[in-house]
Amino acid sequence: MSDYKDTDLDQNIKKSDIVSQKHLRHFLDIEDLPKSLILDILDLAESFAGVSGQPVKKVPLLRGKTIVNLFFEASTRTRTTFELAAKRLSADFLNINIDYSATKKGETLLDTLRNLEAMHCDMFIVRHPSSGAAKFISKNVSQNISIINAGDGRHAHPTQAMLDIFTIRKYFPDFKKIKVAIVGDILHSRVARSLMHALRILEVPDIRVIGPQTLLPKGIEYMGVTPYVDMDKGIKDCDVVIMLRLQNERMNSSFIPDEHEYYNLYGFSPKRLDLISKKGIVMHPGPVNRGVEISSEVADGNRSVILQQVSNGIAVRMAILSLSMQP
């Protein structure tokens, strides 16, 4: 749930009244964001995209602000693109590696937060293996600190979903005309959950989720998506296919027979490219397990936009950081 900055707003105020405020305080989830705010973030990201092409890849918007990456879980792309986004906005930036921090020596999370607050930080970017961790932190920090959710357990990864829809819009400007499929480990994927919400809010008419029965949450139809266990049927004529990684680290029992079998049933092999729409694109939030959920030929081919997703991640995160830091 995203909290809006204007604390004077009446609790019972209609969502449409909040939309006009356009101000985020925290960026925790996509679920309750109004469509207009999502489009604002995409538009602003479009303007920030040009900054990466300048000789000096920096604008002074967040000069004097201090942003902290608070990562309790491994990450390469998300951590580094948040860092680059903050630095391109001229913010001071701190990476706290929890593995080596005082938490390992027994300090509680709240004590760590209090200490960071005492250092006058303005924003925490939080990644945590527990669902709801970013929200918990947002409830326990002082008023002037913004929290950005960089992935919490199986719950949400809203900035990844934002950069995915930003990438989709580059190829398909009208969300109301496209078919999108998300393939793989839907059950454990916070990316899938945030994406389904984003696509629903943007009124994508045909959202499909594809995977083995064991990796499709029960009752997922209620999220406005159509489940498929047959990949070939599921991706037929889709404009966008988003492949997900098998999250072995979150699986505590056997969900699939073996990786080879999984590739045969749900891997994006070159011949499956013929099934999607002529201008269809293939996406993957990374890290890619080549030969498990996607073949190298497809991942490196001309229908793949995987590396563009990474570049777009910087601009989108710049937009989210600056909108959350607004007065």
Add this chain to the structure above:
Amino acid sequence: MKYSKEQTQELLLKIENSLKNYLLKNNIQKPIIIGVHTGGAWIADWLQKRLDYEGKAATLNISFYRDDFSKVGVNPRVEPTEMPVSVDDEHIILVDDVLFTGRTTRAAINEIFDFGRPLSVTLVVLVERNGNELPISADICGERLELDNNKNIKLLGPEPMILEVIDKDN
């Protein structure tokens, strides 16, 4: 108060002539014309055509360089900056519609220097009004105006360009 189309045109012709003389006097052959969004970009494009330079003028959107982010934030609908050529070792003609506090010009100069090191920057504005807060003044201007604090002046356009003095509340 609204200027007529003809009155605005007269000011435009005046800055065009002044600019031509300035370029001759300073022996500047081919400067880069850069307009500040939105009004300045219209005037820059107009000057670009009048001087027979190829292509469109470069445009700057100084939104990310403003000094009041912590007070007013950023507008999500920001037209991108378009700088198609290098500014290194070039003479720059920076164009805006109105010079008021000088803060926009300060931001624009900062942004230009993020693209390189120009030889010189010359400021051309259609109107310079009272209320300057920084040591910045126009090298070329169509008209100098004394306005009450509650008045704003803005350029309507792009075709035709018409200057208008309005109350700040509007």
